[in-house]
Amino acid sequence: MTATATSRLSHLADSPADLRTFLHGLPGVDKVGIEARAAALGTRSVKTTSKAQAIDLAIRMVDLTTLEGADTPGKVRALSAKALRPDPADPTCPPVAAVCVYPAMVPTAAAVLAGSGVHLASVATAFPSGQAPLEVKLADTRDAVAGGADEIDMVISRGAFLAGDYAKVFDEIVAVKEAAGPAHLKVILETGELATYDNVRRASWLAMLAGADFIKTSTGKVGVNATPPVTLLMLEAVRDFRERYGRQVGVKPAGGIRTTKDAIKYLVMINETCGDDWLSPDWFRFGASSLLNDLLMQRTKLTTGHYAGPDYFTLD
């Protein structure tokens, strides 16, 4: 980031009023228009060689996730093993980008993933609600990093955001970023609770201004999770942010993406909104669990010419 851009950023953070003015000065979003654009991009026809290429890229972008109260070390070990070798029958199948678990499960996953190149992400900051004192959130974050997580998926305080207290949200992100240390910080906006596209754009910029390495749509724990128009809007935000401040931020839609067809629609969206620079697991992730098996099924179909039943793909 250039020196002037940085000073402008810190200036914004110093004054809640300036921050508010800045966020409310961002161009509005027309609901009908953005939904139509996302739907139009969804009609791209991706076949044969492009499809094979897209499936492998999508597999490499998966944050294989389990975030259940019922998670056990055994379940997490199985998931981590699958992350390393998604298709045991086919060594050419690439590993996924990361495994994503609760902080308590981080050491278990770390033991399997160590040295593999597959990242270990942990949700933190009182996921999924974010309704906890800052100290608790920071301790949560530090624990996860200490346990071996190199990526932290934090949630913003939607309550503070909707109350208009942008400075509080900003300061929390800055504090979590500091607590996360070297770990990559993904900031979950929980777009389903922000309700309007204008809010999603503001929250995206707010998170990026505060230092997010990634912006992520959802926890997967509310009624509305990642949608194509919301992801499109966030892709526009990271594109515009880099143009303005020179820093690249990644995007992670999460929740509700289950099929190869859907995943490819997202790749098309990146391709035609941000271009090649974001077509990499370093800059785009799918937060998903069941998506991986559908990708594997389609991948096998392309290589063998026929569909294999679900029992040919591993659980978890």
Place this chain on the structure above:
Amino acid sequence: MPLFDYAPAPESRSIVSLAPSYGLFIDGEFTEAKGTFKTINPADEEVLAEVALAAPEDVDRAVAAARRAFESWSALPGSERAKYLFRIARILQERAREFAVLESLDNGKPIKESRDVDLPLVAAHFFYYAGWADKLKYAGLGPDPRPLGVAGQVIPWNFPLLMLAWKIAPALATGNTVVLKPAETTPLSALFFADVCRQADLPPGVVNIVTGAGDTGRYLVEHPDVNKVAFTGSTEVGRQIARSVAGTGKKLTLELGGKAANIVFDDAPIDQAVEGIVNGIFFNQGHVCCAGSRLLVQESIASPLLEALKRRMSTLRVGDPLDKNTDIGAINSKAQLDRITELAGVGSDEGAERWSPPCELPDRGFWFAPTIFTGVTQAHRIAREEIFGPVLSVLTFRTPAEAVEKANNTPYGLSAGIWSDKGSRILAVADQLRAGVVWANTFNKFDPTSPFGGYKESGYGREGGRHGLEAYLA
């Protein structure tokens, strides 16, 4: 080499079986004519079929057939006529893929548009007017509105089947019979529609299709036994028709050219405005009479908006109309390509700055890269004349009043667009624009329930909606 390219995804053309030649559809039968002409695929200049060239005596036969059919057709209860129209609409839906491929072959438009825009609108139009057929008494046109008789209809090549639907659906719903002449370069979908009429058991003579060039059209509109003339096409031809029809007592509607202003205010939703600009001028290769061919952008956001527009234009895919990922297809004819090339040349000569994204155009066929001209003023020819191609002229303004003044400073008045997040501004500006259709935060949206038509040299009369009935009733 891009990281993620789309492999070719061509829609199969095997669903369309083309005969080597087609006759005229008169009185429910295909009949021969003396002359013929060829219709080609503008994407590769391959001949698709030979089509009959209707001579005056052929048009006489068609009008006579329509006259004979009128007596019983107009006497049918509206609910009976509606049944035929519903049937036609359903058949068109069933055969939508065939018609979409055919339309893309003959016209050059991308399959995604013929499939997702043209065909759904065509069916919707027939469904909509089918609903009116038994409710004409309640259309606000008097207690017992009567059909006019035989309608002579001449349609253009930019939306061949959709323009046919706009003409035929209201005419039949109101009890008129029809002689329709499709455009010389795009006759095929109308001839396939004739087959739909037979499939629907439409009584012979209710719909007649005569193919040919300008002379056939002129003979049809000047025919003494035609009661109603409906024309969509160029302002120049529209003027000739108005002259020839004057004083004859024929009812006339004209839907002519346009040079629509697409006005972007500084508080517009930028990304959606860019989409709207692209859709406004590059939809259907810009072969749209209501295309947003003049972009009026507030000077304070002109430079970021143009950057965003150029970035977006760089993702447009020009090429094979039958490829499902094609955004911009072929220019419809050599003659049209020459006109676009000439006017774009004039733009450069007059000092406007020309830009196109890098794109490879096929060797054969008629192609023109999407183009924008910046630094255009009201004095430039490309700001005044209809180009009817993928060429956008960009002008700037400072205040809303100046935007309105510039938008209205054209002999045309078919459509306009306004982009702003402020509802009050949209209403205030829309109120002052002299255009038949004003779109707010969208562009090129069509619906059978919405009347469409122009001010000034863009023509008169309305098509679509309840208003569209008026043109066919007395």
